Structure formats: structure tokens, C-alpha cells
Amino acid sequence: MASRNLNDCVPELIAKYILAEEKCRAIGIFLQIFCTARTVSEQVALWLQGRRPLESVNAARRVAGLKEITEAENRYCVTWTTKSAHIVDATNPLSRAIDFGLKKQGINPWDLKADTNGDNEADFDQVGEIMESVGLKWGVIGADGVRKDKGHVQLAS
Numbered sequence: 001m002a003s004r005n006l007n008d009c010v011p012e013l014i015a016k017y018i019l020a021e022e023k024c025r026a027i028g029i030f031l032q033i034f035c036t037a038r039t040v041s042e043q044v045a046l047w048l049q050g051r052r053p054l055e056s057v058n059a060a061r062r063v064a065g066l067k068e069i070t071e072a073e074n075r076y077c078v079t080w081t082t083k084s085a086h087i088v089d090a091t092n093p094l095s096r097a098i099d100f101g102l103k104k105q106g107i108n109p110w111d112l113k114a115d116t117n118g119d120n121e122a123d124f125d126q127v128g129e130i131m132e133s134v135g136l137k138w139g140v141i142g143a144d145g146v147r148k149d150k151g152h153v154q155l156a157s
Ligand SMILES: [Zn+2]
Pocket: 086, 097, 098, 099, 151, 152, 153
């Protein structure tokens, strides 16, 4: 199963993430971790989501030991790569990426427009700026130049 444990990340990532998390807390934004390490079969199953029929996606999810998803969930993509920095294996046993979301009662943790600290700025943009300030790579810039995956950070190199 995919991990949510920060200790499954490389030490440099742990240090930078904790520092960023402190800086977020200082401006009233609280975070929670949704994923750190993933196996390659989990990554493949995630990549198929939104790109293949539900039957194929759920077959891959069973192989990876993930819960099956619904037709509605199969209408969108959740990852943009099969070579994710989350993937761990025998030679790279620790994740180089973290997926996070907002943490506040009654808030959708992935709401990109949420403003939980009430300063009229989208929290995700403030968090992203902080993540970059500690040297982490934030999100993924798509071919269209638009930043996607705003709940993802990874080591820069
Ligand atoms: Zn990620």
C-alpha cells in the first residue's frame, strides 16, 4: 500500500518539508500528508485512471493492492507521469516526493481556491511559494505552461 508516512522519504525531503510546514503554520495554514512512497505497480494503476476503461483500471488497482474506484472517479486523471518521484524500489527505498492537502475541519483538502487563513489569497499558492522558498520543486508545469498537481512537492534534483 502507498505510504503516508513522512519517514518513508529521503532525509533531505523530510527536513525541507518540516521547515515548510512550520512556515505555513506561522501564517495560519495547516497541512496533512496524503502520500509519500509508492510502488511502481501503484503508480501504473494511478496513471491508468482517467486514461483507460474502468475495468482495466480496476484490474491494475487489484494487482497493486489498491481499492477499486468508480466510473465517476475514472473520469479524471490523478497523475501525469509513470516515472514519479514517489516510486520506491530495491535500489531507491525512500520517496523523493510528498502529496499534501489542507487540513481544516469542513474543508476539502484539495480545494485549490480555499482560503482557510482568511487573507484573500488561495492557500495552495501561498503554500507553493513557501515550498519553493525552502528549495522544493512544487507541482508540475504542463506542456501548456500551466502548473498542475499543486498538492505535490519533490526534491529539486
Ligand atoms: Zn505527488
